[in-house]
Amino acid sequence: MLQVEGIDVAYGPVPVLRGVSFAVQPGRITCLLGRNGAGKTTTMKAIMGILPLQAGRIMLDGVEVSRLPKHRVAQQGIGYVPQGRRLFADLTVAENLAVGLRTRASGAAVREEVLEIFPRLRERLDQPAQTLSGGEQQMLATARALCIRPKVLLLDEPTEGLQPSMIEAIRQVVVRMRAEGVAVLLVEQRVEAVLSVADDVVFLETGRVVETVPAEALRADPGRLLRRLGV
Amino acid sequence: MEFGPHLMLAVLEGALQAAVLALMASGLSLVFGVMRVVNVAHGEFYMLGAVGAWGVTSFLGISPILGFAAALVVAPVLVGLLAAAVDVTVLKRLSYDPERTIVATIGLLYVLQQATLMTYGADARPVAEPFSARIALPWVEWKDGLQLFWPWGLYTTGYRLFVIAAAVAVLVGLGLVMKHTRLGLMMRATQADGEIAAAFGIPVERVYAMVFGLGAGLAALAGVLIVPITQAHYLMGGDALLMSFIVVIIGGLGSLGGTLVAAVLIGLSEGVISVFFSPTLAKILATLLVAFVLIFRPQGLFGKAAR
Secondary structure, three states: OOEEEEEEEEEEEEEEEEEEEEEEOOOOEEEEEEOOOOOOOHHHHHHHOOOOOOOOEEEOEEEEEHOOOOOHHHOOEEEEEEOOOOOOOOOOOHHHHHHHHHHHOOHHHHHHHHHHHHHHHHHHOOOOOOOOHHHHHHHHHHHOOOOOOOOOEEEEEOOOOOOOHHHHHHHHHHHHHHHOOEEEEEOOOHHHHHHHHHEEEEEEEEEEEEEEEEEEHHHHHHHHHHHHOOO | HHHHHHHHHHHHHHHHHHHHHHHHHHHHHHHHHHHOOOOOOOHHHHHHHHHHHHHHHHHHOOOHHHHHHHHHHHHHHHHHEEEEEHHHHHHHHHOOOOOHHHHHHHHHHHHHHHHHHOOOOOOOOOOOOOOOOOHHHHHHHHOOOOOEOOOOEEEHHHHHHHHHHHHHHHHHHHHHHHHHHHHHHHHHHHHOOOOHHOOOOHHHHHHHHHHHHHHHHHHHHHHHHHHHHHOOOOOOHHHHHHHHHHHHHHHHHOOHHHHHHHHHHHHHHHHHHHHHHHHHHHHHHHHHHHHHHHHHHHOOOOOOOOO
């Protein structure tokens, strides 16, 4: 289980997260929701060790990952699909996957599993990542994260700018990861996507957690979600 | 000597310069490409390689070929380790900030230069060529059929050919390491996006130290290779740095392939122009070319435009 416990994060003198706490359970999808600038991406980056904490801690299965050097965070089993994909653009598809595979010394079997989930990538293995379509790039960003055999999977707006068929493909992967016992933390702007997959929802407002609710309650009363987001 | 054989000599001279320049500039380009650090002290690592070669061969006092072979290994390794130490103690503390690292490496330039002056002295000192075989070069002319000539004065030395071959071998090796090894994969991933590379378990700061050491080692190797031809002097890094910047800017900052093409272009043209006109004219033209590249294609011939 991933536990975020009272974390503070700032960009220089500007505080962005203040006392943020929540947990992401194995086999459940937790959605982090909030308006632009609420601190969703910052939370993801803080979990990955990209941004330093000013207070609080982040625990994964009893290990305080926030005390580790940032390159050791992923090695504990946290897979990251960043906003905007951020692939290694000049590297080929195979090399992008290789970076993911070396994180936790995953073998060829993991690569095969991932390529079975995303068969289109198999046809593009020798192609530079920057030459893929937007949907294929998102597949590769997700596949790269799956290559580390994650215990926790962080997805930051994975459906941004994608066509419906691609959105459905990504949704299926997220649901499959949940079925395999992976703890999924999802940042998503599309309300219907949140309602269709989430188990728990954490609302962030100006860097603070204002409410944590089971998604079931929001499905019964979607207006509550819309009011929170001001949609 | 007629024009044809004269041109052949000039091209050989240019190839030698291109080889040494390619080694030196590829180190500078690698450091900028991966770390986004403009290493103003790069020329001093070249100088330290040359001075180190003198030190190793003098200290060992064995046959020139064995002494030089030892220098080829010892000097670049020591310089590489020194650079890695500088990375950890200076550049890392500056968070690899592009502006502050420029200032820091300017400081490093003077520290290394003055430390060398105080210990090694102001004299230029020679290192014996490890082998000095003269190789006469043939020329072909058409006079009542093809005829082979051995024009007087048309020769090179085995050592010059060795320098060209060694540089090519090292650069091919570097290319293979970058493309086909785990270390190369880590370096290229770090170059593409250091933040995300770290998020996938790549120890980015260790990669930086390795790259800075490797870049300095390449410059030092160039210094070792050239010292039997030019002598070791504590100020020899300045010109080499200028030429490396010219090559890297023309090739495209951070583009290893572009750097190699530009090194061949600049090295060959400098060799030819120096032989037929003057070395000063060669430098003027190279500097002009940089100015045109900066005006019309600021990302360099093979670099990518900033997004």
